[in-house]
Amino acid sequence: MGFEVLLKGSNMSRLLVGLAVALRISMISVAISIVLGVILGSLMTLKNPVIKVVSKIYLEFIRIMPQMVLLFLVFFGTTKALGINMSADTASIIVFSLWGTAEMSDLVRGALSGIPKIQYESSFSLGMTTAQTYIHVIIPQIIRRMLPLSINLVTRMIKTTSLVMMIGIVEVLKVGQQIIEANRKSSPNAAFGVYATIFILYFLVCWPISILSKYLEKKWES
Amino acid sequence: MDEILSIKNLTKTFDDFVVLDHINMDVKKGEVVVIVGPSGCGKSTFLRCINAFEKIDDGSVLLSGESINPSKGKQNKTREKVGMVFQSYELFPHKTVLQNMILAPMKVKKVKKKDAEKEALVLLERVGLLSKKDSYPHQLSGGQKQRVAIVRALMMNPEVLLLDEITAALDPEMVREVLDVVINLAKEGRTMVIVTHEMLFAKAVADRMIFIDGGRIVEEGDPVSFFENPQTERLKKFLNSFTY
Numbered sequence: 257m258g259f260e261v262l263l264k265g266s267n268m269s270r271l272l273v274g275l276a277v278a279l280r281i282s283m284i285s286v287a288i289s290i291v292l293g294v295i296l297g298s299l300m301t302l303k304n305p306v307i308k309v310v311s312k313i314y315l316e317f318i319r320i321m322p323q324m325v326l327l328f329l330v331f332f333g334t335t336k337a338l339g340i341n342m343s344a345d346t347a348s349i350i351v352f353s354l355w356g357t358a359e360m361s362d363l364v365r366g367a368l369s370g371i372p373k374i375q376y377e378s379s380f381s382l383g384m385t386t387a388q389t390y391i392h393v394i395i396p397q398i399i400r401r402m403l404p405l406s407i408n409l410v411t412r413m414i415k416t417t418s419l420v421m422m423i424g425i426v427e428v429l430k431v432g433q434q435i436i437e438a439n440r441k442s443s444p445n446a447a448f449g450v451y452a453t454i455f456i457l458y459f460l461v462c463w464p465i466s467i468l469s470k471y472l473e474k475k476w477e478s
Numbered sequence: 479m480d481e482i483l484s485i486k487n488l489t490k491t492f493d494d495f496v497v498l499d500h501i502n503m504d505v506k507k508g509e510v511v512v513i514v515g516p517s518g519c520g521k522s523t524f525l526r527c528i529n530a531f532e533k534i535d536d537g538s539v540l541l542s543g544e545s546i547n548p549s550k551g552k553q554n555k556t557r558e559k560v561g562m563v564f565q566s567y568e569l570f571p572h573k574t575v576l577q578n579m580i581l582a583p584m585k586v587k588k589v590k591k592k593d594a595e596k597e598a599l600v601l602l603e604r605v606g607l608l609s610k611k612d613s614y615p616h617q618l619s620g621g622q623k624q625r626v627a628i629v630r631a632l633m634m635n636p637e638v639l640l641l642d643e644i645t646a647a648l649d650p651e652m653v654r655e656v657l658d659v660v661i662n663l664a665k666e667g668r669t670m671v672i673v674t675h676e677m678l679f680a681k682a683v684a685d686r687m688i689f690i691d692g693g694r695i696v697e698e699g700d701p702v703s704f705f706e707n708p709q710t711e712r713l714k715k716f717l718n719s720f721t722y
Contacts, residue, residue, distance in 0.1 A: 377531060378568030382582035382634055383558030392581055396572050476572075 258449030261439045271450075274431035275457050278417040281348050281427070286410050288349070289356025296357060297364025311361065318358040324419050327351045331423040348420040352413055359409050367401040400476040407469035411462040428454055482507050482637050482669050483528065487537030490523055490693075497523045499693040500537065505638065508667040512674060512684035512701075516716060520693045521673040525640045528671065529560050542637060558586060561636030565643045567623040569615040569630070575602070576611045579630045587634070594633070601629040605659050621652030625659055632663075639663070641672045645679075657683075677720050681705055689713045 262268045300311050318326070331347035334340050342350075371394060379389040421430035432450045439446050483505035490498040497520045505511055513521050526532045528539055530546050530553040539546040546556050569578050579601070580594035589597075602608045605625045615623055624644055631639060641660065645653045657679045664670065664683045674680055680687065680701070687704035689697045689712075697704070697713045708714045 372566075374564060374566060374568055375570075378562075378564060379570070379582075380531070380554065381529060381557050381560070381562035381564075382631070383554050383586040384582055385554045388585050392585060393570050397570075400572055 257452075258443055258445035258447060259453070261435060261443040261446040261449055262453060264439070267435050270431050270435070271428060271453065271457070274426060274428035275461070277425065278420070278427040278429075279414065279461065281345065281352060281420060281425070282410070282414045282417050284349050285352030285356050286413055288353040289360045289409075289413075290406070292353065292357040293360025294364050296361035297368065300361060300365040301368045315358050315362060318355055323351065323355060323416055324422060326354065327419060327423055344420065344423045344425045347423060348417070348425060352417070356409065356413055360406060363402050363405050363409070364398070367398045370401060371397055400472075404469045404473040404476075407465055407472070411465050411469075414462055414465075415458060428457060480507055481505065482542055483671070484540040484543075485528070485537070486540075488524070488527060488534060488539060489536035490520075490527060490532055491535050497693050498527065501690075501693075501695055503688065503695070505669060505671060507669055510664045510668075510670045510672065510683055510685045511688060512672045512680040512686070513688045513690055514674065514677070514680060514716070515690035515696075519690045521690055522642055524690065525562070525642050525671065525673055528638070529562050529640060530556050554586075558634060559637045561631035561634055561639040563624070563627050563631050563639070563641045563644050565646045567615070567620070567627045567647075569623055569626055571615050574612050574614055575607065575618070575626050578615070578626060579633050582630075583633050598629070598633060601632055602626075604662075605629055606655075619652060620648045621655045624648065624652075624656045628656070628659055628663075637669060639668055639670045641670060641674070643673055643675065645674065645676055653679075677705070677717070689716065691716070 262271065296311060299307050321329075327348060330351050331342065331344060334347075335342060375397075376389055376394065379393045380386075384392070417427060418429045421427055421433075426434075432454050436446045436450050443449075481504045483503070485501060485503045488498055488501040488503075489496070501524065503511070513524065515521050523532060527534055528541075528546070534546075541556060541559060544556075546553075569575075570581070573581065576595060576598055579598040580589075580591065583589040583594045583597070584591060599608065599611065602611055605628070607622060607625055607629075610618060610622060610626075615626070618626065628641075628644070644660075645656055648656065653676065657676065660670070660672070660679075661683050672680070672683065684701045687699060687701050688695055689704070689710075691712050697708065697710045699709075704713075705717065708717060
């Protein structure tokens, strides 16, 4: 079946290192996206016309553009056009953060605008200050509304990192290809075993996150 | 009796539209004032001005002799003393009944959790909701939510309680359980300003009735003469619209 190729030499550990590369890119991007997404999403609720137009263009641009095109644009485009020598790692973190920030900001905006003004007033009417209202009343509700969807976004970002091999990053999928290539003669069936293993690795990473999302969704359902 | 609330020439406009036009009203300690009027007449805005939710364009609102001025950024100090219950309950959905009640006393008044809980349980017992103390708002009926909202406001021991159409969103069979709570509060001597469309309730609970139309107080008086012997045509017409 081709699984035996992974037992040869350091093949399995190379695959795991590849997975770590993919996870590192996605986790850094997720962290940046959360911070920037919360800031942008909050700004978007201010109803400032300039912010509104700029954020709308940004969101639409990111949504329409396939991630791979964006990746090529940033990695090859900027290097040539702007003369910036950017590592593939940096390029992919930029692209994934651009994407994650767009999606995250929309989630934050949705969650914030979903809380009616009178809910703030209800807290104010009890004598609570603006800070107390945000800390104890508004933010906990926003987190509850957002978390299941943001977790979903995290799994999508992890899965999409498989694209970064297109700009030369040796992540799990690329390592898999290398293993298959190197063992083409000795194990012609390696493709199945290697890709199946990669499938299982992705599954092992994303499944618990997905379960957590479902659990939270159920717990906070109201 | 001393005046808790003293409102002089209160005027409020939205753009060019005058919502409240030189309203004068005093509320004494322990008095229950019920405000009625057609929808859009400014009743709710009036309550919101008392609680510093609306910027007042002219006139003054004095609470125990102190001015309420929404522009000064000290509204939270005012609101500590003024309780408000809304038509849509506005409980905090992520907190249990008990947590809803003890949050503000603990954060604003720095009451110890144990003491706040003790007080909350006494109040819940009184409105028949002790068994619901650990329920979340979405597990309660509308009438139950509104009773919780009332006792949550009472936890701050407000000098005045404002009730803004608190039964308007309720199913008819739940109105009674909420109004009974309010009638009991009136008997205990709570000072309240109530906006409602429930005329029979108004008659039962009010020490004084006020009829607002077009942003002005058109008529006011004790409930008996207000309902049985209205002086103005507008009030007669308004009261008639409630009979078939």
